Amino acid sequence: MSQSVEDIFDQYVDSLLSGEDLAACVRDESELTAVLAPLLQTSELVARQLRTVQPSPRFRMAAQTRMRSHFFARLARKESRPGFLSTWWQQRWATAMATAMVLCLAGLGVLAASFNALPSGFFYPVKVTSEQARLALSTSEYERAQLRLEYAERRLSEMTSMADRGDAETAVFLAGEVTRLLVQTATSAVFGLPEDGSGPTMISSDSSGTTLAPIAVLSADRTESLAILERALAVAPDDLKPDIERLMTELSREFDLTIAHLETKTAS
Amino acid sequence: MSDEQELVARAAQGDADAFSKLYQENFDRVYRYLYVRLGNEAESEDITQEVFAKVLEVIGSFQWRDVPFASWLFRIAHNKMIDHIRKEKRVERDDSEETVLSLDDPDPADIAEHNLQIERVRHNIGRLSPAQREVIWLRFGAGLTTTEVAGALGKSTGTVKALQYNGIVALRKLMELV
Numbered sequence: 480m481s482q483s484v485e486d487i488f489d490q491y492v493d494s495l496l497s498g499e500d501l502a503a504c505v506r507d508e509s510e511l512t513a514v515l516a517p518l519l520q521t522s523e524l525v526a527r528q529l530r531t532v533q534p535s536p537r538f539r540m541a542a543q544t545r546m547r548s549h550f551f552a553r554l555a556r557k558e559s560r561p562g563f564l565s566t567w568w569q570q571r572w573a574t575a576m577a578t579a580m581v582l583c584l585a586g587l588g589v590l591a592a593s594f595n596a597l598p599s600g601f602f603y604p605v606k607v608t609s610e611q612a613r614l615a616l617s618t619s620e621y622e623r624a625q626l627r628l629e630y631a632e633r634r635l636s637e638m639t640s641m642a643d644r645g646d647a648e649t650a651v652f653l654a655g656e657v658t659r660l661l662v663q664t665a666t667s668a669v670f671g672l673p674e675d676g677s678g679p680t681m682i683s684s685d686s687s688g689t690t691l692a693p694i695a696v697l698s699a700d701r702t703e704s705l706a707i708l709e710r711a712l713a714v715a716p717d718d719l720k721p722d723i724e725r726l727m728t729e730l731s732r733e734f735d736l737t738i739a740h741l742e743t744k745t746a747s
Numbered sequence: 748m749s750d751e752q753e754l755v756a757r758a759a760q761g762d763a764d765a766f767s768k769l770y771q772e773n774f775d776r777v778y779r780y781l782y783v784r785l786g787n788e789a790e791s792e793d794i795t796q797e798v799f800a801k802v803l804e805v806i807g808s809f810q811w812r813d814v815p816f817a818s819w820l821f822r823i824a825h826n827k828m829i830d831h832i833r834k835e836k837r838v839e840r841d842d843s844e845e846t847v848l849s850l851d852d853p854d855p856a857d858i859a860e861h862n863l864q865i866e867r868v869r870h871n872i873g874r875l876s877p878a879q880r881e882v883i884w885l886r887f888g889a890g891l892t893t894t895e896v897a898g899a900l901g902k903s904t905g906t907v908k909a910l911q912y913n914g915i916v917a918l919r920k921l922m923e924l925v
Contacts, residue, residue: 485908
C-alpha cells in the first residue's frame with residue numbers, strides 16, 4: 480500500500496526533529512518532495528524557534544534540588560508509614576502512634592540501634608520517624624533549629640558512609656537533604672535569612688542539559704551549604720555560633736571525604 | 748519488557764537512579780511545552796515542578812496499556828496547565844506578558860529580537876484550530892513522537908499525522924512564507 484502524503488511528511492519531520500538538516504531530508508527531486516519542501520522549511524523554522532526555549536540554569540538547579548529532597552522525603556515516608564492510611568484522622572492517629580512507637584522502641588533499645596542506621600539499613604525508617612517525631616514535639620523555633628542542625632550533621636555522616644560503599648546516588652540525595660535542612664534552619668525565625676538569597680541551588684546539569692557527574696554535584700552542594708552556614712553564622716544567636724562553626728568544619732571534612740571516596744571508586 | 752518500561756517500573760519502586768533518569772530526560776521538554784503554551788516563565792516554572800511532584804506521587808499507579816510513558820507524562824502536564832488556567836480564571840493568551848528566556852547571549856537587543864521571533868511563532872500556532880495547535884505544540888515544542896502525541900491526545904496516529912500536516916500548511920500561510 481502506498482504511503483499518504485501525511486505519512487511521508489511525518490517521516491521527514493521525524494528526521495528534522497532528530498537533528499538532520501533540511502537538505503539531507505529532501506535530497507531527492509520528486510514531485511512530492513517539491514510540494515513538501517516548503518512545508519519542511521516552515522517545520523524547521525518552528526522547531527528551531529521552539530527548541531531555543533530552555534529553562535534557566537537557575538530554575539533547573541533549584542528544581543532539581545527540590546525534586547531530590549522531595550523524592551528522598553517520600554522514600555523515607557513510604558518506608559516508615561503504611562500506604563493504606565489515607566484519611567486525616569488516620570494520619571493524625573498514625574503520627575501519635577509513631578511517636579508512641581518511638582518512645583516504646585527507645586525503651587527496648589531499638590532506637591539506640593537505629594542511631595547509626597544508614598538509608599539502606601533496616602532501622603533507617605525508625606531513625607527518620609524518630610527525627611520527625613522529635614521535630615513535631617519540639618516547642619520552639621530555637622529547638623527546631625538546633626534539631627535541624629543536628630540532623631544535617633547526621634546526613635553528612637550518612638553521606639560519607641554511602642559514598643564509601645560506592646552508592647553515589649544516595650550520597651547525592653543526602654547532600655541535598657543537608658542543603659534542605661540548612662535552608663530550613665537559616666530561613667527560620669531564629670536566623671531570619673531571606674529564602675531568595677539562601678535557597679538551595681544545585682548543579683545537576685549544565686546549560687546544554689547534560690547530566691554532570693555526582694562529584695560535580697557534590698562540589699556544588701558543598702559550596703552552597705557552606706555559603707548558607709556563613710550567612711547564618713553572621714546573624715546567629717551567640718549560643719548557636721559554636722554549633723554552626725563546628726558544623727562548617729564537619730561539612731567541609733565530610734564533603735571532602737565523600738568526594739575522595741567517589742573518586743577512588745570511579746578510578747577503580 | 749522494553750528499556751523504558753523497565754526504567755518506569757524501577758522508578759515506581761523508588762529507585763532514585765531510574766527516577767532521576769526519567770526526570771532528566773523529560774524536564775526540559777515539559778518546561779518547553781508549558782512555556783510555549785503559556786508564554787510566561789514564572790508560571791511555566793511553577794507548573795513544571797507541580798508536574799514532576801505529581802509524577803512522583805502517582806508513578807506507582809502508572810500502567811502500561813500500549814500508552815508510552817511520555818504520553819502519560821504530557822497528559823499530566825496538560826491537566827496541570829488547564830487546572831492552573833482555570834484557577835487563575837483566565838484564558839490562554841496569544842500574546843505574552845513575560846518572555847524572558849535563558850540565553851547564552853546577554854545582549855538585550857538580541858534577547859528582544861529572539862523573544863519577538865518566539866512570540867511570532869507562538870502567536871501563529873495559537874491561531875490554528877485547537878486540535879492542530881495541540882499536535883504542533885506536543886510534536887515541535889515537546890519533541891514527542893507521533894505515537895506519543897497520539898497516546899497523549901487519545902487519537903490515532905493517522906489523525907495526528909493529518910493534523911500535523913494540515914497544521915503546518917496553515918501555519919505556513921499564517922507566517923506569510925508563501
